[in-house]
Amino acid sequence: MIRKLFVWLFVALALGLSFYFYKELPSKMPSKFANFEGSPTAYTSKNLMLFIIPFAMIINSLSLSALSFMRKQGVTFKRLEKILDNISIAVNIVLLVLHCAIIYIGLGNEVNILLLLPIIVGITFVVTGNLLPRVQVKDTHKNALKQASYGMWHQVSRTVSYALFFGGLIMMFSILLPQNLILTSFFVILTLTIVSAFFFSYIRYTRSIKIN
Structure with a gap:
């Protein structure tokens, strides 16, 4: 409400x-x-x-x-x-x-209206990072392989959500920098956020495979 x-x-x-x-x-x-x-x-x-x-x-x-x-x-x-x-x-x-x-x-x-990019993309990343772990995938069948796959999804999605959430927060705070540094900082943070999301999710994925 x-x-x-x-x-x-x-x-x-x-x-x-x-x-x-x-x-x-x-x-x-x-x-x-x-x-x-x-x-x-x-x-x-x-x-x-x-x-x-x-x-x-x-x-x-x-x-x-x-x-x-x-x-x-x-x-x-x-x-x-x-x-x-x-x-x-x-x-x-x-x-x-x-x-x-x-x-x-x-x-x-x-x-420069482009300076709104860190705020808009930052909000999008924070919301996505907050919501991603809530997208729960459940299996109604007692299939060990499927249950393992769903468990892997939850672990990987949580890793990605952390990267997006904190990356989005840093983007929004980047508007406090001097104006000539805002867009450069934004693109650097955006790149690092995306790379870290893929990198750490891949690590979590490979670890889950070894465990299963």
Whole structure:
């Protein structure tokens, strides 16, 4: 219940920002950022830019509510409910961050929107790392080989989840670095996170094979 409240809280915050800054924003707002400087390359009506992201957040929130309603009607969603809640929260957080950046730039501030990459990818990695171990694979048949395979999956997925979770956290904290170092640090952290996830999961995989 609390997770669902947070999902709609982010929607309300996005809409509140749109109405609050509506009069201060110009009639045309940045709609496209197609260069490495992350500066605007195209503009469109502020009515569209101020409400298209909150609309996407509403659709995301309604989808979550619909799934919860189906579960209450007897459809089996209980096992995935927390996972879906967390995914919806993450999506709305990412959209809210992007919405705030567009408003900030629309107010006449110069900022490289590419600097949002560490936050967006970091949130995605943290959420994925948190949810991956919850994807439990169970075997209803008493088959020793299958049970061993499922046990191996749980061990490998947990290893990958640690790499993604901590890598995502470090990415988000990288925005505290000097601006000229943020993107470089982000790509270095991204590469190390992916490599470490594959490396340590492979080690765990080979160890599981030897044990079994």
